[in-house]
Amino acid sequence: MKRYNNCFHGIIGQERIVEGLTQAIINNSIFHSYIFSGPKGSQRTRMAYSFARALLSKDKPSYNDYRIDDNNHPDLINIFPQGASIKIKQIREDIIGDILIKPFESNYKIYIIHDAHTMGVPAQNTLLKTLEEAPSYGVIILITDNLSALLPTIISRSQNYKFQPLKEEVIENYLQRHQGLELSKAREISLMANGSIERAIQLSQGEDIRQERQDLLEKLLRIIKDKDIVSVFSTGEYLMEQRDRLEELLDFLMLWFRDISVYKELGDNKWIIHKEDKKLLEEFSYYLSDKQINDIINDISIMKSNRRFNINLQLNIETMLLRIQEE
Known part of the structure; x- marks a missing residue:
């Protein structure tokens, strides 16, 4: 045995x-x-x-x-x-x-x-x-x-x-014990892994992925602050170029805008996943209304669903980015 x-x-x-x-x-x-x-x-x-x-x-x-x-x-x-x-x-x-x-x-x-x-x-x-x-x-x-x-x-x-997707706590525990991650980081990754230990390990490796996400958030903030239509379409093109990893990026954005919603409502770090990015969260929450945030989260959900069938993906991305740009 x-x-x-x-x-x-x-x-x-x-x-x-x-x-x-x-x-x-x-x-x-x-x-x-x-x-x-x-x-x-x-x-x-x-x-x-x-x-x-x-x-x-x-x-x-x-x-x-x-x-x-x-x-x-x-x-x-x-x-x-x-x-x-x-x-x-x-x-x-x-x-x-x-x-x-x-x-x-x-x-x-x-x-x-x-x-x-x-x-x-x-x-x-x-x-x-x-x-x-x-x-x-x-x-x-x-x-x-x-x-x-x-x-x-x-x-x-x-x-x-x-085979069932792994529970978040199982992934979180694995990342702490075998990848040496701190609790907050392990929890963040477990939420983005969608039940996949392979994906969780990939997300836990190196600073490149974190820097990539930071660059994406900076692009989105530029759209929000400058109301620049050129940035909308250039960011849309960037996301389309990441088609193979788009689901991972969409999961990240879902958690990010969820954090913005929580921060606007509670103003408390306790329930926020991206605690290390509080300053950036503050900027997003300042410029975005509650309705915009809810609509963006809904747009991301639609994209995640449509992506499985490759339905109007580019249009869905541009719709989300234009909503971010709204006054």
């Missing part, structure tokens, strides 16, 4: 799933197909590799660990999207054409399908036949953040583990 637990070392906040997989190994009740579904950053991929490590390590845990981490184990096959999707050709060649070859040195042969939701229906139907006829040693792990994109027949033939 302890040896298998060591394989899952470093995974936090998903104890129920670790326990379920560990018991399955101990009881020798391994399914042919698993689905690890949940939001990005919920450690689905890390769990898949940890599960593979536990199944493959057998009598040589340290040696096999090294090769698994380097994607160099003969009985572990990774399938990634080619371009925007996983092609039917990949399923045929990498799984169907390979799974009948017995494991080289382990009791199992494991296939990890990353971003499984990118498979089209033909590819999924091809995979389904393999799930129904898989040899005893074959284990297929599908990783997805969009369970509804998988065929019901695949879901019904798989053991489905649903």
Whole structure:
């Protein structure tokens, strides 16, 4: 039991799933197909590799660990999207054409399908036949953040583990214990991490991210104070250029304007997240009305929702910035 637990070392906040997989190994009740579904950053991929490590390590845990981490184990096959999707050709060649070859040195042969939701229906139907006829040693792990994109027949033939976003207090505690952050900073990052420990670690690293946020706030303050339409569109262009990190910036702005609202209402640092930026908060709260702040927060919420579907993103950004500029 302890040896298998060591394989899952470093995974936090998903104890129920670790326990379920560990018991399955101990009881020798391994399914042919698993689905690890949940939001990005919920450690689905890390769990898949940890599960593979536990199944493959057998009598040589340290040696096999090294090769698994380097994607160099003969009985572990990774399938990634080619371009925007996983092609039917990949399923045929990498799984169907390979799974009948017995494991080289382990009791199992494991296939990890990353971003499984990118498979089209033909590819999924091809995979389904393999799930129904898989040899005893074959284990297929599908990783997805969009369970509804998988065929019901695949879901019904798989053991489905649903990963939940980590609780803020779990992330906060991790950042304090393992990243050495002070409580206030750990709390701020945990609120912006959206349940993702990977994102929290990224946010905790270095001053570059903090300086970037400060620069963004200075751009917004310039719009507020100078009422400069050129700044509106240049800042809009800047945010569009950060498309890959826009969700992170929107989360930051949501917390920032929430702090402004709290400061205007209570004038107390106790409930403010960005305590170190009190002077900047004072400037924003001086120029913005309560209605503007509430409307801006609503705009950010709409952007976060629309971004998932790529709907009028640039228009949403410019609407928010123009609202900031209002008298």
